[in-house]
Amino acid sequence: AKKSASYKAQIESRLDRFIYPVIGNLALKDITADHVIDIVEPIQVAIPNTADGVRKIVQAIFDYAIIKRRTEANPARALRGMVELPDTEHARHLDTRELAAFWKALNRQYGAHASTLAAAKLLVYTMTRKNEVLRMKWTELTVEGDTWIIPASRYKTKINHTVFLSRQAQEILEAQRHVTGDLEYVFPSAFNDTVPLGDATMNHLWKRLD
Numbered sequence: 001a002k003k004s005a006s007y008k009a010q011i012e013s014r015l016d017r018f019i020y021p022v023i024g025n026l027a028l029k030d031i032t033a034d035h036v037i038d039i040v041e042p043i044q045v046a047i048p049n050t051a052d053g054v055r056k057i058v059q060a061i062f063d064y065a066i067i068k069r070r071t072e073a074n075p076a077r078a079l080r081g082m083v084e085l086p087d088t089e090h091a092r093h094l095d096t097r098e099l100a101a102f103w104k105a106l107n108r109q110y111g112a113h114a115s116t117l118a119a120a121k122l123l124v125y126t127m128t129r130k131n132e133v134l135r136m137k138w139t140e141l142t143v144e145g146d147t148w149i150i151p152a153s154r155y156k157t158k159i160n161h162t163v164f165l166s167r168q169a170q171e172i173l174e175a176q177r178h179v180t181g182d183l184e185y186v187f188p189s190a191f192n193d194t195v196p197l198g199d200a201t202m203n204h205l206w207k208r209l210d
Helices: 004-024 032-042 047-068 096-107 114-126 131-132 167-180 199-208
Strands: 147-150 161-164
Touching: 004 032, 004 047, 032 047, 047 167, 114 131, 114 167, 114 199, 131 199
Parallel strands: none
Antiparallel strands: 147 161
């Protein structure tokens, strides 16, 4: 109940696509490790992270069922480690030279919408998540304009998150207020100003950078 809507949607999608077709109509006591292997094996080669995530869903369901005394064994728990996961590669940070090149390339995107460029710059200045910047509302800024309060409903840890805005970030927002200050979102869609700028728009901007 405490999970985000996007997390719930991902779990439900994996249940519908991978789990229910194999064991959806079986009683808990009739489900064995072989059933779980039949679910995981077809997807582990192409999408190993998803395969392990699916196994974890089955494991979590059985853990809950054991607590509720609906069953006594967890067939998915014994299969931990069956999926060989690829090493995680984290994106490295830009060094000073690369960061300068990044800013120059960003400022050369003359065809990009002004709000898209402003959102991209604010993302760098605040070091927040992309979704948080794109869904930023004017009501989340303090009267002084130097602090941004991301409400608990939109923040990952489910608590209000305070972002102190640098002079550069404030200048971007001051300029943006002349453009969208009478709207709900700081960075609205260019096609429908009642909804925020889309993730795809920002992604396309990154791809266009040299």
